[in-house]
Amino acid sequence: MKTELPDVQAYMRQIGAAARKAGRQLARAHAAAKNQALLATAAAIRREAQALQRANALDLANAQAAGQDAAFVDRLRLTDKVIESMAEGLEQIVALPDPVGEMSELRFRPSGIQVGKMRVPLGVVGIIYESRPNVTIDAAGLCIKSGNATILRGGSEAVHSNQALAQLIQEGLRSAGLPFDAVQVVETTDRAAVGHLIADTEHVDVIIPRGGKSLTSRIASEAKVPVIKHLDGICHVYVDREADLDKAVVVADNAKTQRYSPCNTMETLLVHEQVAAALLPRLGRIYADKGVEMRGCAATLAILRQAGLPAVAATDEDWATEYLAPILSIRIVEGLDAAMDHIARYGSQHTEAIITENHSHAMRFLREVDSSSVMINASTRFADGFEYGLGAEIGISTNKLHARGPVGLEGLTSQKWVVFGNGQVRT
């Protein structure tokens, strides 16, 4: 295992150049070959489960020796279940249609040329992630299917696991006649490698960080290569005056409590002042029973305390905080405009939902809220590649350009223009 290199920059440039070359080959590969590579990799993962777990054991031992906590070690562990789910994930990607080469909107122009668009891979995708080794397989699978070469830089704690997984992917690529360096795992744990990767605009077309906010914001501020990312998921549910309160209770419960750690979990509940007295005691009881700490505006506190429910005062910082925990901020607002103003000021442009039976309010919210996902009468927890029908996702983007929201195969491609002519010239 190489962990120190005399010249990290030269090593990273060599990886980049190999990826660029392999990417050109992968871009023109047909669906059958790409699917064959994914199926062969899935088979190899199942066949080599024990070898993977032996490699993983080295990482686990190092993590324990380094004093990492149990949650960290759990994320790192390649259990039988994780290994099977990696193989199944690849099989699910096989079942998705190949986006590459799709032509659309081919229209004849007055000049006689026919102009349209063709979907094409981005080229070389750099993925920078933390300790979970299954990302190696998920990310490689999506990139292979979308015709992109991949450079994977996982956490140094997972380096043995990631290397073992990369060998199986490369075996899969070889068996399908595809260039094995279409997927490369960075072997050095030298942190300078990331700096070189995110600056190499010659060989890398996009960087996708998968990890916590500190990783992502550091990459976003230093990268020269474009970054597909989201920083925060401060998601809102707004319960309108004309909400069906039964739906509001069910959705607001689910949006907060179905899981606490995902980025699409609600962090702030906004409630119209005319329904707050009817809604908040019902909902507050559910949250209290589930151990969710409620932090409210003054009006919220008055209602909750009158109902005998525990609550603390929210500060301005609460409105701007992604808790990722059983904590919820609650604010009572005057109406739709005040709710949208709050979202514009404190939101992270990730996912927001309105609960209302009023069509005009629903459509105004849908149109005017500038988030990557905007929902009517549905839980923010649906903002997810599987739930949206993308088959899988490589991340969620709150960028304005290119892909917004869950990024699947299509978000790993772009469209070029194609022109069919018969000797036409411009006059």
Added chain:
Amino acid sequence: MKTELPDVQAYMRQIGAAARKAGRQLARAHAAAKNQALLATAAAIRREAQALQRANALDLANAQAAGQDAAFVDRLRLTDKVIESMAEGLEQIVALPDPVGEMSELRFRPSGIQVGKMRVPLGVVGIIYESRPNVTIDAAGLCIKSGNATILRGGSEAVHSNQALAQLIQEGLRSAGLPFDAVQVVETTDRAAVGHLIADTEHVDVIIPRGGKSLTSRIASEAKVPVIKHLDGICHVYVDREADLDKAVVVADNAKTQRYSPCNTMETLLVHEQVAAALLPRLGRIYADKGVEMRGCAATLAILRQAGLPAVAATDEDWATEYLAPILSIRIVEGLDAAMDHIARYGSQHTEAIITENHSHAMRFLREVDSSSVMINASTRFADGFEYGLGAEIGISTNKLHARGPVGLEGLTSQKWVVFGNGQVRT
């Protein structure tokens, strides 16, 4: 006219904050209001033609006093014809469909939610351009129609003209009930203003530079805000072994000589070795008669000189040069793969064309050449927003992410996800 400011950064942040606020209002404006603003601006441009020319005269006098050459002064001049074409350009944008709010691909999912996409403005667009004041109107018109606020930073030589034009746009916005600072012209000629603009990720969503390569590459390397751009237009035409040589002559003539300065003009002609002897003397005669200097590989030189045509040896640098002038590099290649290798090595991913009657060759070229526009049997000069049916273009992109090729109204928007539910939650 403010040309020096005590605090350029504060001034630019103030412009950015006003643009962000106005952008939010413009994003929800309906087509009727946006069209009204454009029509009122067009009427004001015609009505105030003389006032515009008086403001322009100040810029022209300064440019002449500064010793600018005649071509520069010409680009700066607001003639009657330029003024009328600005007004007509706005009317053409009015006639285009409003892209904002368009919903597509709304499909029901097994969970019961209906998921699709809605087209939305990018937010705030910064345009940095050189001396031609008509860009002020073209860019503002496209941004207004696509619901984006705009910050315009033109060349300091055109500052009086641009200010006068901006006042008419703001008059048009006001008359339609839209926020007048949805279009702002940077009033200071302090160069630090550009640096602040391209770093202000809080208030600016995308930068579009319109000007020469040195301007664009400086902005691209320094910007923190994403940049929609192209640096070079080293466009290729490849004449295949199975080309119809009559079409090849007509297209290769047009691609080079219809105009020399645009970015979509051919700079390198690649010719299959088996048709070079038949093609190059015919084509070389046309180029020679039009005064195009030919720079060829050794095999090209032999054929041209045998035909009594002037040619000089091409260097490796020629293959990588965008001449923007009556100069053409010519290389004889072994076939389709060699042509595509040459394009991958020396091209700028702008626009390439193949001339062939062979379907398989045509489709391989179309799929495998990684340029923003790829053409079969058509002149590279077609790579243009008007020719593609976009109605107008704000620039051409060779980026991999987001818009590639000519960027029109659609390229000034992106898509968010919309979800229609009826109380659904995630299980």
